[in-house]
Amino acid sequence: MTLHLRIWRQAHAQASGRFVSYTVKDLSPDMSFLEMLDVLNEELTKKGEAPVEFDSDCREGICGTCGFVIDGVAHGPRRGRTVCQLYLRDFRDGQSVTLEPFRAKAFPVIQDLVVDRSAFERIIAAGGYISVDTGSAPDANSILIPKEVAEGAFDAAACIGCGACVAACPNASASLFVSAKIAHLALLPQGQPERHRRVLKMVAQMDRENFGNCSNHGECEAVCPKNISIKQIALMRREYLTEIWKNFRAL
Amino acid sequence: MTTLAASPKLISKAPSGPIESRWTRHVDALKLINPTNKRKFTILVVGTGLAGASAAASLAELGYHVKTFCLQDSPRRAHSIAAQGGINAAKNYRNDGDSVWRLFYDTIKGGDFRAREANVYRLAELSVHIIDQCVAQGVPFAREYGGLLDNRSFGGAQVSRTFYARGQTGQQLLLGAYSAMMRQVEAGRVELYPRREMLDLVLIHNQARGIICRNLVTGQLEAYVGDAVVLCTGGYGNAYFLATYAKNSNATAIWRCYKRGALFADPCFTQIHPTCIPVTGDYQSKLTLMSESLRNDGRVWVPKKKGDTRPPNEIPEDERDYYLERKYPGYGNLAPRDISSRAAKAVCDERRGVGASGKAVYLDFSDTIREKGLDYIKEQYGNLFEMYQHITAEDPYRVPMRIYPAVHYTMGGLWVDYNLMSTIPGLFVLGEANFSDHGANRLGASALMQGLADGYFIIPYTIGDYLADASLPKVKPDQREFRETQAEVEAKLKRLLAIQGDKTLLEFHRELGLLLWDYVGMARNAQGLQQAIEKIRHLRQEFWQNVKIPGSNDMLNKSLEMAGRVADFLELGELMALDALQREESCGAHFREEYQTPDGEALRNDERFSHVAAWEYAGEDQPPELHKEPLVFEFVKPTVRSYK
Numbered sequence: 014m015t016l017h018l019r020i021w022r023q024a025h026a027q028a029s030g031r032f033v034s035y036t037v038k039d040l041s042p043d044m045s046f047l048e049m050l051d052v053l054n055e056e057l058t059k060k061g062e063a064p065v066e067f068d069s070d071c072r073e074g075i076c077g078t079c080g081f082v083i084d085g086v087a088h089g090p091r092r093g094r095t096v097c098q099l100y101l102r103d104f105r106d107g108q109s110v111t112l113e114p115f116r117a118k119a120f121p122v123i124q125d126l127v128v129d130r131s132a133f134e135r136i137i138a139a140g141g142y143i144s145v146d147t148g149s150a151p152d153a154n155s156i157l158i159p160k161e162v163a164e165g166a167f168d169a170a171a172c173i174g175c176g177a178c179v180a181a182c183p184n185a186s187a188s189l190f191v192s193a194k195i196a197h198l199a200l201l202p203q204g205q206p207e208r209h210r211r212v213l214k215m216v217a218q219m220d221r222e223n224f225g226n227c228s229n230h231g232e233c234e235a236v237c238p239k240n241i242s243i244k245q246i247a248l249m250r251r252e253y254l255t256e257i258w259k260n261f262r263a264l
Numbered sequence: 265m266t267t268l269a270a271s272p273k274l275i276s277k278a279p280s281g282p283i284e285s286r287w288t289r290h291v292d293a294l295k296l297i298n299p300t301n302k303r304k305f306t307i308l309v310v311g312t313g314l315a316g317a318s319a320a321a322s323l324a325e326l327g328y329h330v331k332t333f334c335l336q337d338s339p340r341r342a343h344s345i346a347a348q349g350g351i352n353a354a355k356n357y358r359n360d361g362d363s364v365w366r367l368f369y370d371t372i373k374g375g376d377f378r379a380r381e382a383n384v385y386r387l388a389e390l391s392v393h394i395i396d397q398c399v400a401q402g403v404p405f406a407r408e409y410g411g412l413l414d415n416r417s418f419g420g421a422q423v424s425r426t427f428y429a430r431g432q433t434g435q436q437l438l439l440g441a442y443s444a445m446m447r448q449v450e451a452g453r454v455e456l457y458p459r460r461e462m463l464d465l466v467l468i469h470n471q472a473r474g475i476i477c478r479n480l481v482t483g484q485l486e487a488y489v490g491d492a493v494v495l496c497t498g499g500y501g502n503a504y505f506l507a508t509y510a511k512n513s514n515a516t517a518i519w520r521c522y523k524r525g526a527l528f529a530d531p532c533f534t535q536i537h538p539t540c541i542p543v544t545g546d547y548q549s550k551l552t553l554m555s556e557s558l559r560n561d562g563r564v565w566v567p568k569k570k571g572d573t574r575p576p577n578e579i580p581e582d583e584r585d586y587y588l589e590r591k592y593p594g595y596g597n598l599a600p601r602d603i604s605s606r607a608a609k610a611v612c613d614e615r616r617g618v619g620a621s622g623k624a625v626y627l628d629f630s631d632t633i634r635e636k637g638l639d640y641i642k643e644q645y646g647n648l649f650e651m652y653q654h655i656t657a658e659d660p661y662r663v664p665m666r667i668y669p670a671v672h673y674t675m676g677g678l679w680v681d682y683n684l685m686s687t688i689p690g691l692f693v694l695g696e697a698n699f700s701d702h703g704a705n706r707l708g709a710s711a712l713m714q715g716l717a718d719g720y721f722i723i724p725y726t727i728g729d730y731l732a733d734a735s736l737p738k739v740k741p742d743q744r745e746f747r748e749t750q751a752e753v754e755a756k757l758k759r760l761l762a763i764q765g766d767k768t769l770l771e772f773h774r775e776l777g778l779l780l781w782d783y784v785g786m787a788r789n790a791q792g793l794q795q796a797i798e799k800i801r802h803l804r805q806e807f808w809q810n811v812k813i814p815g816s817n818d819m820l821n822k823s824l825e826m827a828g829r830v831a832d833f834l835e836l837g838e839l840m841a842l843d844a845l846q847r848e849e850s851c852g853a854h855f856r857e858e859y860q861t862p863d864g865e866a867l868r869n870d871e872r873f874s875h876v877a878a879w880e881y882a883g884e885d886q887p888p889e890l891h892k893e894p895l896v897f898e899f900v901k902p903t904v905r906s907y908k
Contacts, residue, residue, distance in 0.1 A: 025819065025820075041545055043544050047549065048548065051549055052547060057814070058814045059768065062814070063814055064814055064823060066820055066822055070511055071343060071345065072510070073552050075346050076343070076345050077338075077341060078341050094654060098654050098655075100654070100657070102657060124819070130338065134446070134449075134458075137443065137446045138449045140450075142443035142446055143400065144447060145397070145400040145444070147322040147325055147721070148393070148721075151400070152396055153395045153398075153405075154413055156399060157411030158411050159409070160411070163406070163407040166402070167436075173435075174338065174340055174341075197404070201402050204402055
């Protein structure tokens, strides 16, 4: 099969970018979308042109490294999948496809489809953990966690930190990412001691990183490759409001 | 048995005496550094997977100043994240007779008696603390309705000791270690350097004192000074090109340390995992694992008849060969990885393989679906089934999965002593990057265990012993040794870019991969290995004359990054073949066709090969020097490994 690609090319962060068209032929429908880009890059290399730079690592949808926008949708047309989990059978022979990087003020473009998502690290560093030094843990079975609670925490903990939620959000909000971590830890008994300071610190850091606010568009949930629910954002807001209200009353 | 004297380079420092108390007594004898002095030491941790993140977090908690480096854009993306099935621990929560001893025994036997007893016992002993630590961090392990932790079984064991978090155990454990490390980032004790690739080690007075990294965004070379270097850079299975590794996993850090004097142990011990999604075309960039945990409920079979092309549902029960259950009734579908992989290869070689290529076997869940229901399967393996369906466009709830062995893990790696220090003072190696505790074959759910044992519970103790005694003069990143090493790195990058030949990196890498797969794969023989060595040498020569690498050095250039890695694989591949050639026995994953029992099982030669083979670099195009560390078994008697 053949695909006609329009790809965002940008030499470096300060350069202005533009779309460039490429046609890739003799493709197999069983090929993954990224393998198709590998083929394109082989052709470009042989012709002496610069290959298209894009991030990818595990190529099985778990590391969160890959991700760009395909025809206006972060991670492309299949719900619940990352870009690396798309196969050409998900596209039509002769289809035109537009690729561009995740766009958000907090995710500056590094080159072509590669963006800087280090803002996420700083949000986690602000409180996305349980403070337990190595060696100080009690026996694992001394903490009883009902199955439903563990499953609920897992649903939130499944976030791979790819940033698609930010790219999809009209406000470039990181609320789904941040709420997934807050919910994961707030649901578990181990997360209780730091529950209150965690939500305040993480939300404050999110604001400092130039992410927008959530206004319930739900685009994040629609593109999340791990199907993380927007209900995590509701939980985060409840946690946050409770804290703000407590602090207000204490005045 | 003749006693082999250990090479003076390979002093294991493994303690003697009763095995149960070896580690405790060793720790008691280690030197300490007082808390206020720890902050004066800077430790460079390279790699942020389970071993690296847990080491960075634990060392920083003790007060050391830690700098961590990873080539991904975030430390959370290291390939530990892709581990699916679970992590072993001798908790005996099932009351099924598990114990530290039994986990030790299973691991030693699983590794076909090619690992150090003291190390393996320590691993089993520490396993129980790992689970405690991870639960305290908030890792959402699978639970029972009563709120207690759940377990499942993995290959090579007859007890249920594997803890898991759906099919994403590695992800959850890594996020736990990552969060512990990020807490130390906030505390100011860990500095993160993402999108950096370590390209060389800097030695001063023969001590590891720094690293040269390439900043993968700007292309700049950067020098970092430390009092010790901890390599946690994973395995080298991507030498085979097609593997279950992440695309960027590579051997460059360990290989360049090898070329600076660290010995490389047992490079031919590479694990071929039995349950992966088969290759579909020559465009393929990687292979995907289907967790071993699936063999808890899936039955492996092929048609009895050769060349049977009927669809699986049309093959009646009595015309199916459940060959693992037939050949290994004691363990059945949970036979260890090396044995299951070879058995799959054997039936495919007999032309009983299935699918278009004939290089696949069925993993069939229909019996379990009938007995336990669809919901059970969905809950246990939902995400794996989904992944399989994405890749193959087949529904494994209706038709059996097709699976075939693929390169998955490397047991070999840099040689380390009991303190996890390499033959270079101050260079420590953790996790898959070291030659590890798995001998000639790793059991399922043991890699996560080893990475975390090394990082959380071993390096925090042993590094202090080194630092307390080492004489560490103050060094600066602009002093001669740093400048010289950096100049060498720069020259190599420039040389690569200057070749401008006709063949792409991918073409070279694929060619090397096929050579290794054919000659240094699941079955090896002397003639093939000699041929492989010749062919790899030719390919390497051609690479340095004819590779085409686009772009420049002063920018993000993923082709250039990959070029250095492929160049290193082209050297390492030869060492893998050489090691396989000199080991004239079959053990674990290393199967030499000349050495097998009448029924095709591995035939060990303890008389000649009960040792670790560690190779010392002797210079460009010089044959490396072989050193041996004898393996002495005081507690477990090496027997013919039987799973019947």
